Amino acid sequence: MDQDLRFIHLLYVPTMACNMACKYCYLEDETKDIKCNYKALDTLKYAIDKFKSSNVIPFNISLHGGEVTVLSKEEFHDIIEFISNYYNSNKELFIRNGFKVLKPHIKTNILELDKHIDTIREFEVTVSGSLDLPLRLHNIYRVTKGGAKTLDRILDNIKLIDNTHIKVSSTIFKEHFKYIDEIVDDIKYLDENTKLDMNDFNFMIGFDYNSNGILHALDEDEMVEFFDYMHKKFDGTNLDKGVNGAWFNEFGPDYCTNCDNCGDKFFLLEKNGDIYSCVRGQKNKDYYYGNIYKDEVSDILRNAHNKIMINHNKIPMSDECLNCKYLYVCKTGCPFVKNTYMTNKSYTCKLQQKLYESRHIEEDPEPEIFRYHYLNVMHPDLLDKYGIKNKELIDLINKDANLKYIYDDNTFKVICDGEEYPLESQILKNKRDILYLTEESEFVVKVRKSLLDELSEYPENNSLTIILLSGDSIVYGDEGRLKQRHIMTHQIYKGSLSTLDDEYYSVDLMPLIKLYKKEYSKEFPNNILFTTNDLRNYHYFKQKNNAYYHINAINLPFQNIEFYLLEDVENDQ
């Protein structure tokens, strides 16, 4: 793999014009070409050159519309020829980096495919077309601008192409779903009476967006019902391969949503140079990445990554996804649909789970590790909340009730300038909180009263233990380890602790902090830890008796917070 190269999918829209007027078209009245200073081929060439100069390599270029077949024969031929030559000239690069060398590909309504059949045959163009199922609805919804039916002409055009080079897909809404038996019959009809390989067919599940109010999305139970019904009708038939494969592949792990951030890989280019995420985000400012003529590729890439991330973060990630063992394959779904529906999970969640089970896609045995990775990349705001805990140490704590209070995250809190911070064991948490104190700061520790009684034979002789360590390190001890320099250990016996309320004692820490102000590191955060004398003794007793505990708790396990003590502006600069 060439590490410095980024390989992308490029969907190119050489024209926005369309020869049909599908009643539910998401592009609505955008299906016309607006006057543009650039020729379609010139924009594609320019974009590919400019991408390549920034080490961005389209390995897959598909033509999309509008409707690409409305291009003149010459223009269509020249674009297809260019793509074919581009694939051939980059053949070794693609193979070396693990990509198939493709043939030019178009997405089309198939209505005027015959116009370009010579070019399609010359360059072995692969064709992806759309039909409405049941076919009866195709003639109702997918009509020409003059309102004429289109199905017969489309089926005639399908006859012109080798069946390995054409596939069709159908989008299912409630209006289709209610004729599910007709869908089954028409799939059989297409299989038996056309050149289409219906094992290489696929369903899409429609969502409520720009369908002029004509179509209505399936609910999640209906999606699963649809999936089950197709399996009931086609499992074990000559279309078994399709129903267990391509038909529902859009909901499997190989689709565009199976990347952490689709903005890193998928781009849609228009003839005027505008770049969007994909057909869903086309003409939407939230998915507009820039213009290839006007913007630097680095800016376009950065916008793409950041816009997709921002779109995924418009609604907080759902608890369901955070705890889902399929997060590693689903990645929470398409951000465009999530924001359209104002939901925070994939609109086909149930269908996906059903599909994963039926295809034996395993649940993630350690979902917290992928979750951490995903949050790191897509939701860093949640990262500290879902850190990876040391399981071995947690197991040891769970096996020894006496260890519980040493690690309890509900016994110490500090208040700093009006803000309260619950303290956690520094070796169990996965984050470091650093306070910036000044001599004017309020800095108080609250200690749960009951803690002084835990593991204490004589609580009156037990004490709150406060340990101060410098951020600077020194080598000491028999191990010769580099450790934080010890500044002081302070003990306050139970009888001397001030009662804050029924639940807590409190200690003003600032006098102590100021007492040692010359000892603090200015470069690295200093460390203050809290425990009781008896808990501390038990920690060392356990270390002595259990090597596994010692290994896992080799650093001080107590609840802590880090801090700087700032003196004045000049010194801190």
Place this chain on the structure above:
Amino acid sequence: MINKAAKTYNEIIIKKKCYDLLKYIYLTDDELNKIYDFLLKDKNNNKIIVTQNSLFYNDGKNNILSLPIVPKNGSFDKLEVSCLIFTIVPHYEPHSGGGFSSGGGSSNNNNNNNNNNN
């Protein structure tokens, strides 16, 4: 450098936090000054979130602006800076074979040769 003199303790604190960001990522003076101004603008809500790739201006609810950054090291997965606190999420490296390499601790600080039993 931040080109404004800190006049209050709060400004001193924010300034120090901004300079501490420079221990982890490369920032221009202009970026540093913008971050300083942003944090001071809404002390209760505004925060800066930094990952290994990006820096986000967050208004307490949403990331309202982002810019790509170059980290100085791989020691962190996330930094979060607000008027209140500076939080570091140390880099976590999944590994097999037991043991745990990354706690939230600042650095080695076991002190087991000090048994002070009065």
